[in-house]
Ligand SMILES: NC(=O)c1ccc[n+]([C@@H]2O[C@H](COP(=O)([O-])OP(=O)(O)OC[C@H]3O[C@@H](n4cnc5c(N)ncnc54)[C@H](O)[C@@H]3O)[C@@H](O)[C@H]2O)c1
């Protein structure tokens with residue numbers, strides 16, 4: 001049979017498989033003519049690594065929201081994916097409409113991918129969070145739907161740490177107030193309650209990527225550094241870990257939060273914690289808006305207990321830029337907060353630098369592309385991390401099986417019964433809680449073998465989704 005004819009038959013059999021399946025990932029398994037037309041060319045370049053494609057790259061639809069960096073757009077466009085780009089996040093109803101149709105979505109911190117929204121995402125294979133935080137995505141629900149989620153764990157850490165350093169000095173010198181006064185014509189040359197930061201103590205809550213980077217910068221300014229974390233972490237420089245949050249609060253002049261949004265960190269700093277701080281201390285939060293109880297902070301500032309605060313994050317944040325967006329309608333305490341002296345308010349820009357955004361764009365877009373094209377989940381935050389070495393370009397009768405399933409006894413036995421009728425070149429499987437993921441390269445298969453493998457896997461119990469790459 002001529003090669004072109006074989007390819008056409010293979011395409012038909014995949015399209016048939018597609019029509020038979022009802023799994024969430026099934027839409028992604030069928031090659032189309034445009035992809036198939038590129039195959040003879042790719043195969044003729046012997047001894048290079050084979051570029052696996054899930055189906056026609058031109059059919060892959062990616063929705064990028066929240067002004068994701070152009071480096072990501074370039075990477076996706078080079079792959080031939082269809083990219084839709086929006087500067088802001090979308091209202092829920094519009095997001096639900098759009099998400100029904102896409103295979104990948106790229107977001108930052110504002111887009112909430114709740115179970116309610118993800119339920120509509122029948123074709124969605126992967127979410128790219130172009131940021132550090134992933135609390136805006138229902139990670140468990142996504143995993144149960146067979147949707148892998150990737151983020152960028154540290155590309156903007158340095159930017160946040162630098163912002164916090166700037167804020168420490170800004171608060172200590174009341175720079176925000178002096179600047180606002182002078183902008184409105186008031187000359188107010190004062191030194192009362194303005195301090196050097198040298199010799200002061202910085203208390204860092206959460207000594208991860210950002211907290212530890214900040215520790216190094218603060219020591220370079222001559223500050224003493226204490227930190228509190230739920231895990232024991234090696235200190236950098238001469239920083240010291242303390243064993244209780246209260247100890248940190250009692251001993252620090254500046255307290256800064258760098259923890260994720262979790263049930264445990266909700267209102268981590270509230271009335272009792274402000275009361276435990278030294279008189280005249282300063283509070284900084286560039287982590288998540290849930291971590292600091294802002295009405296309690298307002299009270300502590302009004303009582304003169306806290307001398308200043310810098311906030312970059314809020315429980316509710318506007319969906320897009322614009323005048324009037326930050327108001328009592330969004331957070332009821334806004335008027336009270338903005339009227340306090342020595343409060344620095346920034347619109348969630350801790351990670352917003354050219355350097356950070358461009359490297360996040362590259363990092364997350366590359367991870368998403370590798371998952372779409374190769375099934376590689378290294379770096380996924382809700383999936384087991386599995387990777388198989390690439391196929392050689394001349395391995396043209398090989399199919400890569402990606403099988404996402406519930407982690408229950410007996411599944412692998414069933415799956416390997418199906419696969420073991422063929423030559424398994426290599427195979428790797430891992431689990432993460434309830435979700436397990438198997439990658440296998442099966443060689444010497446023809447189109448009817450591939451269709452059979454697909455159909456049989458599709459019938460297995462506990463399957464979540466299947467993709468076949470070749
Ligand atoms: N403002 C911004 O633009 C911006 C930018 C990047 C990250 N962030 C936020 O900052 C957070 C921290 O970022 P990171 O990269 O340093 O994260 P990380 O995961 O590297 O570090 C977080 C640290 O917090 C600790 N921790 C968790 N729960 C804790 C608790 N209850 N008490 C004390 N410590 C606790 C962890 O053990 C870990 O060491 C992110 O989760 C993200 O939400 C904000």
Ligand SMILES: O=C(O)CC[C@@H](O)C(=O)O
Nearest residue numbers: 108109110131132133351
């Ligand atoms: O860019 C953003 O929207 C989020 C930045 C930051 O909070 C993060 O989690 O990386």
